Amino acid sequence: MxxxxxxxxxxxxxxxxxxxxxYFATAPVYKQFPEGKAQIKLSFAHGANRTKACxxxxxxxxxxxxxxxxxxxxxxxxxxxxxxxxxxxxxRLLDISLKPxxxxxxxxxxxxxKFAVEPxxxxxxxxxxxxxxxxxxxYETRREIFLSAGQNMxxxxxxxxxxxxxx
Amino acid sequence: MMDFxxxxxxxxxxxxxxxLALVFPPEWNPLLxxxxxxxxxxxxxxxxxxxxxxxxxTGVTQAYDSIEYMTRDQWYAAGVMRSLHRYASDGLIxxxxxxxxxxxxxxxxxxxxxxxxxxxxxVLIMVYVAGITGYWLVxxxxxxxVAIVTTEWLDHLPIFGEPIARNFLSPDALESRFFSLxxxxxxxxxxxxxxxxxxxxxxxxxxRINPPRGLAIGVMASLLVLSLVxxxxxxxxxxxxxxxxxxxxxxxxxxxxxxxxxxxxxVTWSGAGxxxxxxxxxxxxxxxxxxxxxxxNLENCNGCTRCANDCPYNAISMRVRSDGLPFESEAVVxxxxxxxxxxxxxxxxxxxxxxxxxxxxxxxxxxxxTVADLRQEVEKICQPFKGKNRILxxxxxxxxxxxxxxxxxxxTVSMRCIGQLPPxxxxxxxxxxxxxxxxxxxxxxxxxxxxxxxxxxDARIARERDPQLRRRVPRERLRVVWAxxxxxxxxxxxxxxxxxxLSALPAEKPPVHKASDRKKLMELADG
Ligand code: HEM
Ligand code: SF4
Ligand code: SF4
Numbered sequence: 035m036x037x038x039x040x041x042x043x044x045x046x047x048x049x050x051x052x053x054x055x056x057y058f059a060t061a062p063v064y065k066q067f068p069e070g071k072a073q074i075k076l077s078f079a080h081g082a083n084r085t086k087a088c089x090x091x092x093x094x095x096x097x098x099x100x101x102x103x104x105x106x107x108x109x110x111x112x113x114x115x116x117x118x119x120x121x122x123x124x125x126r127l128l129d130i131s132l133k134p135x136x137x138x139x140x141x142x143x144x145x146x147x148k149f150a151v152e153p154x155x156x157x158x159x160x161x162x163x164x165x166x167x168x169x170x171x172x173y174e175t176r177r178e179i180f181l182s183a184g185q186n187m188x189x190x191x192x193x194x195x196x197x198x199x200x201x
Numbered sequence: 202m203m204d205f206x207x208x209x210x211x212x213x214x215x216x217x218x219x220x221l222a223l224v225f226p227p228e229w230n231p232l233l234x235x236x237x238x239x240x241x242x243x244x245x246x247x248x249x250x251x252x253x254x255x256x257x258x259t260g261v262t263q264a265y266d267s268i269e270y271m272t273r274d275q276w277y278a279a280g281v282m283r284s285l286h287r288y289a290s291d292g293l294i295x296x297x298x299x300x301x302x303x304x305x306x307x308x309x310x311x312x313x314x315x316x317x318x319x320x321x322x323x324v325l326i327m328v329y330v331a332g333i334t335g336y337w338l339v340x341x342x343x344x345x346x347v348a349i350v351t352t353e354w355l356d357h358l359p360i361f362g363e364p365i366a367r368n369f370l371s372p373d374a375l376e377s378r379f380f381s382l383x384x385x386x387x388x389x390x391x392x393x394x395x396x397x398x399x400x401x402x403x404x405x406x407x408x409r410i411n412p413p414r415g416l417a418i419g420v421m422a423s424l425l426v427l428s429l430v431x432x433x434x435x436x437x438x439x440x441x442x443x444x445x446x447x448x449x450x451x452x453x454x455x456x457x458x459x460x461x462x463x464x465x466x467x468v469t470w471s472g473a474g475x476x477x478x479x480x481x482x483x484x485x486x487x488x489x490x491x492x493x494x495x496x497x498n499l500e501n502c503n504g505c506t507r508c509a510n511d512c513p514y515n516a517i518s519m520r521v522r523s524d525g526l527p528f529e530s531e532a533v534v535x536x537x538x539x540x541x542x543x544x545x546x547x548x549x550x551x552x553x554x555x556x557x558x559x560x561x562x563x564x565x566x567x568x569x570x571t572v573a574d575l576r577q578e579v580e581k582i583c584q585p586f587k588g589k590n591r592i593l594x595x596x597x598x599x600x601x602x603x604x605x606x607x608x609x610x611x612x613t614v615s616m617r618c619i620g621q622l623p624p625x626x627x628x629x630x631x632x633x634x635x636x637x638x639x640x641x642x643x644x645x646x647x648x649x650x651x652x653x654x655x656x657x658x659d660a661r662i663a664r665e666r667d668p669q670l671r672r673r674v675p676r677e678r679l680r681v682v683w684a685x686x687x688x689x690x691x692x693x694x695x696x697x698x699x700x701x702x703l704s705a706l707p708a709e710k711p712p713v714h715k716a717s718d719r720k721k722l723m724e725l726a727d728g
Contacts, residue, residue: 043224047231048423055291056431060449064459066346067444077370079363135359146356146364186444188371201371 072181078191081142082164086110116143117163153183173197210306215687227646235300237412242293249286261380284428294453312489320401327394332454334387345439357466406515493568494539502564504528508545513652542651543621553625583635590703593636597643599650619643620654624670645685
């Protein structure tokens with residue numbers, strides 16, 4: 035009798051453990067993103083221009099270099115910051131100056147940002163400057179987009195492809 | 202400081218262990234089999250993993266469908282295997298975390314035990330990484346969430362030229378090379394963890410890696426029932442054109458994901474660093490007070506190997522005799538592995554209190570608590586010990602606290618471990634009439650702090666293991682109760698009942714030491 039009760043008790047413990055595992059394996063549900071909103075993700079990695087233009091070395095300068103390093107041009111390694119703006123329906127969501135990565139500041143500038151927006155039609159303007167000039171933008175894209183709830187739209191940037199890419 | 206954390210935790214574990222003892226026999230108690238259950242889950246995960254891998258398509262675009270096929274069309278076989286794979290993995294987290302907290306709560310991670318702790322830490326991390334990569338492979342909405350949060354988190358470190366989260370920017374960015382890496386990691390990491398687990402067990406002898414059959418059957422049956430009643434499902438195919446939205450997280454593996462996702466990178470990374478450093482340094486926070494390790498006294502060691510067989514921490518090896526005495530081998534203690542439990546002393550045939558006072562030196566002994574000291578303490582405590590039904594109780598520092606016992610007829614001696622007590626001491630106390638009855642107590646059954654103290658004591662008394670309790674010892678004057686720290690009530694009840702039993706026994710004849718007994722003992726003592 036005692037043994038039977040013991041087995042019943044073990045059954046209860048096993049059942050409780052199984053319920054615990056079964057439940058917490060998928061619940062409670064986590065709301066990762068506000069319901070009924072859409073998302074715009076702006077992300078790229080882009081190397082801006084060098085802080086100084088390459089120039090020809092004078093013959094004197096070339097002569098000073100060790101023979102195996104002689105070359106006609108010299109280029110600055112460091113790049114300028116990339117300036118980015120993102121406007122949605124006239125509101126500025128982002129206006130930022132991105133530093134190049136790398137210890138010598140010679141790498142690409144990187145960005146990865148997410149914005150939650152209302153679903154519906156939006157006017158999006160993305161601007162980017164990667165030249166040495168201090169004002170104005172080298173790239174600008176305006177696009178009217180339609181986002182449904184839960185949609186994720188990415189804005190990428192590829193200079194080779196002509197600028198911003200909406201996808 | 203650490204005691205403030207350990208003490209309440211230990212209290213909870215003690216209570217839970219006692220609660221489970223109401224329905225589980227001691228050897229099946231799940232809390233006393235956490236490491237073994239970990240291995241058991243690991244094997245289930247391996248077997249079910251191999252099975253589902255046969256059906257799994259390792260391409261990122263086909264993975265989801267291949268898993269749906271298992272779950273829907275093959276629900277009775279591959280589907281069950283998938284569920285077993287998931288739920289055993291969750292079970293592994295539960296028992297591993299309990300094992301981790303319990304070793305901490307019982308203070309079994311400092312001193313020379315640091316090795317078991319330090320090899321456990323990477324296993325802990327790898328089990329998590331294995332689970333996270335596993336959820337990735339399903340390539341459903343949860344996988345999408347896991348992929349995005351993981352890569353975003355890694356991107357906080359300035360090591361990737363291009364953010365790796367960009368792999369999941371939009372459907373056309375998705376590439377299968379990342380996915381293949383995850384498939385590889387999901388197989389490689391558990392294998393590395395297994396090698397580490399092997400190291401984890403190097404410093405414990407006869408590790409319990411298989412749960413007792415009854416417990417294994419119970420666990421397996423509940424996993425099967427759970428898998429059939431509540432099968433593991435996917436959460437809709439991943440779609441990078443959508444946000445994952447509401448998802449069912451596995452809270453065993455991913456409880457930190459909402460934090461990783463929402464807290465700033467520097468905070469989560471430094472938090473992770475602090476926790477890692479803490480886990481790795483905790484065996485020395487503060488370091489354990491140095492206890493002197495067991496020492497061999499060669500002139501008293503006859504090379505019988507009992508101490509090496511009984512040491513729970515692989516600290517004793519038998520080597521070729523070095524002192525010219527006519528014995529095959531001698532015991533050698535590795536101080537870096539000895540936890541000073543004294544179980545070897547309890548095993549040594551020369552550790553007998555019947556020897557002359559002057560030459561009571563055991564073959565192996567704890568310098569800061571020798572057998573001679575123990576005999577002296579016993580004699581001091583029992584001198585004078587007057588009255589009826591006098592009980593001498595041997596206990597240990599890890600069992601129920603013996604201060605504040607109410608019975609007047611009970612006196613106590615506390616040792617490192619009850620396994621430190623050579624059985625001849627029981628004979629000594631009763632035959633010399635130092636007391637009328639002897640009680641041995643200690644940790645809970647199967648829950649010995651030094652692993653084997655209670656087990657070897659039981660076996661020595663049952664005459665199944667050397668050194669055996671002599672036949673002439675009147676069993677009716679001996680009680681053994683594995684009460685554990687939470688077993689005060691059990692112990693008190695036993696003491697009262699034992700007192701009654703003793704008073705019902707006929708008065709004993711004065712002790713007789715046959716000449717032959719004496720001779721034998723002297724021979725033993727002389728090694
Ligand atoms: C899957 C994970 C793990 C498994 C399967 C496992 C398994 C085991 C086993 C079988 C033992 C021997 C128990 C015995 O026979 O008495 C043991 C001991 C131990 N484990 Fe683990 N373990 C795991 C993870 C960990 C972790 C994460 C830690 C802590 C960081 C840890 C700390 C310890 C310690 C300190 C001991 C030694 C206890 C003693 O000295 O008596 N283990 N483990
Ligand atoms: S004291 Fe314990 S750990 Fe040390 S050698 Fe003896 S039995 Fe082994
Ligand atoms: S138990 Fe004692 S006599 Fe036997 S090998 Fe160990 S130290 Fe030597």
